Amino acid sequence: MIRLAALDIAGTTVAEDNQVYRVLADVVAAHGTPAAEADIRRWMGADKREALAALTGDPSAVEELHGRFVTSLRAAYERQPPRPIPGVPQAIAALRESGVRVVLTTGFDRQITDPLLDAIGWRAGEDVDAVVCAVEAGGGRPLPNMIHRAMELTGVTDPGEVLAAGDTALDIQAGRAAGAAMVVGVLSGAQTRAELAAEHPTHIVADVTRLPLLE
Structure with missing residues (x-):
């Protein structure tokens, strides 16, 4: 039972129309480490700090990157609400x-x-x-x-x-x-x-x- x-x-x-993954890809690309779609897909559902660290290979920048991710995703959700x-x-x-x-x-x-x-x-x-x-x-x-x-x-x-x-x-x-x-x-x-x-x-x-x- x-x-x-x-x-x-x-x-x-x-x-939410997959906005989270578009924003994640944009943040990673803006960092100078663009990721292939297949790599983004492997991190779907993961903790976003862990995903950012893995996709950029730059754990030292995770908090800064996560801040950008939060700001960008909030803006995306304001434009197109979940x-x-x-x-x-x-x-x-x-x-x-x-x-x-x-x-x-x-x-x-x-x-x-x-x-x-x-x-x-x-x-x-x-x-x-x-x-x-x-x-x-x-x-x-x-x-x-x-x-x-x-x-x-x-x-x-x-x-x-x-x-x-x-x-x-x-x-x-x-x-x-x-x-x-x-x-x-x-x-x-x-x-x-x-x-x-x-x-x-x-x-x-x-x-x-x-x-x-x-x-």
């Missing part, structure tokens, strides 16, 4: 009404996460049970830290009672590392069915609206 659903934000519960993926608020509500705790997990830090969720009107403790950022959990995907933190926050001790869902290979890797009973790839985000299937999720679905129907 599933008691906790740990759900990624961008591309999984919230549509929005809940259609049907997802209702799916989350259905999960919670059935007794499943719902925690959002993200590679963003609070500088991005809080304004993003405020903009779409989601509140921890009201619309979802909690929100976990990678930096607060001691590491981002593919580590299972955010899922473990979600379990701590909701009092779930058995990973066999956890569903983890996301739109990237790293989401699936994190779910498998956590030992989650259900590790679900969703096709509403940036990566393809083939990219998700290569990580051996237990399920691949169109989007989060399908989660209340899984067994």
